[in-house]
Amino acid sequence: MKDKRYDLHCHTTCSDGSMTPQELIEHAKEIGLSGLAITDHDTIEAYREAIPLSQQLGLELISGAEFSTHYKETSVHLLAYAFSLNNPEIIRFCKRHQERRRKRNLAIIEKLKKAKMSISEEELIINERVAPISVGRPHIAEALVKRGYVSSIQEAFNRYIGEGCPYFEPGERFSVEETIEVIHKAKGKAVIAHPHLINESRVVEALTQFDFDGIEVYYARFGESQCQKWLQLAKKKNWLVTGGSDFHGIAKQNILLGSSWAPEETFDILREHFLKNNDL
Numbered sequence: 001m002k003d004k005r006y007d008l009h010c011h012t013t014c015s016d017g018s019m020t021p022q023e024l025i026e027h028a029k030e031i032g033l034s035g036l037a038i039t040d041h042d043t044i045e046a047y048r049e050a051i052p053l054s055q056q057l058g059l060e061l062i063s064g065a066e067f068s069t070h071y072k073e074t075s076v077h078l079l080a081y082a083f084s085l086n087n088p089e090i091i092r093f094c095k096r097h098q099e100r101r102r103k104r105n106l107a108i109i110e111k112l113k114k115a116k117m118s119i120s121e122e123e124l125i126i127n128e129r130v131a132p133i134s135v136g137r138p139h140i141a142e143a144l145v146k147r148g149y150v151s152s153i154q155e156a157f158n159r160y161i162g163e164g165c166p167y168f169e170p171g172e173r174f175s176v177e178e179t180i181e182v183i184h185k186a187k188g189k190a191v192i193a194h195p196h197l198i199n200e201s202r203v204v205e206a207l208t209q210f211d212f213d214g215i216e217v218y219y220a221r222f223g224e225s226q227c228q229k230w231l232q233l234a235k236k237k238n239w240l241v242t243g244g245s246d247f248h249g250i251a252k253q254n255i256l257l258g259s260s261w262a263p264e265e266t267f268d269i270l271r272e273h274f275l276k277n278n279d280l
């Protein structure tokens, strides 16, 4: 029998992905995935549509979200899994992140305006097929392409709004500790997202001291050999080994859904927690 695949990292139109929750669930089923966690940036809105549809299609789903945090000056993404979707703390936390995004988007728009690249806040939403809940830099990049200021989303990040670029804004910072605390209050598991992308070893070292439950060992384009280091760390810390593609659809064309996945034993643990924490 073919190995079961559980992709625990993907985005929908609720944040910066290009598939609606319905399209994503149908696509996951079509390509033969056994289970999925949707990890939109700072929103759990996709689950409204995804839960009934996944039940109907027989695809195992667990709750998920990706939160942006900072450790000192470094951006660190955290994944939350298997939490209660009705938990007021996590719902409030998502709202606070929406506010952070709104202020940050306005600050970036202001900087761009001064540089004679005018885009409006409305464009970030109306350019989209479905209005996103979490609006972010990919939406700004898209607006810059539509206005003809750049020829691609990549160019917008490379020249203007990527980290270290002139019109980048970090926005309000959320700490790793606070984010882990909220995830735990919602009875979820807190996981370090794509550690492969953290360049500074002192940051990785610092992260190992926090109360994480897991680490995303298998990620996107990274091969088996590049994952060994993270697998060793997971073993040492007795953390869950997770994995996922970080699928965004056409927003990141070269990353396919199901191209990275979590081991079945991890999914079984998370699925059990998810069912315990949610009345479906």
Ligand code: AMP
Pocket: 016, 041, 068, 135, 136, 137, 138, 153, 154, 157, 158, 162, 248
């Ligand atoms: P934000 O959450 O608003 O800071 O936007 C972060 C998202 O932008 C990431 O999850 C990616 O989807 C996308 N992104 C970040 N850096 C780049 C880049 N250099 N090129 C293209 N997309 C990027």
Ligand code: ZN
Pocket: 011, 016, 041, 248
């Ligand atoms: Zn994204």
Ligand code: FE
Pocket: 066, 077, 193, 194
């Ligand atoms: Fe991320």
Ligand code: FE
Pocket: 009, 011, 039, 066, 246
């Ligand atoms: Fe992601």
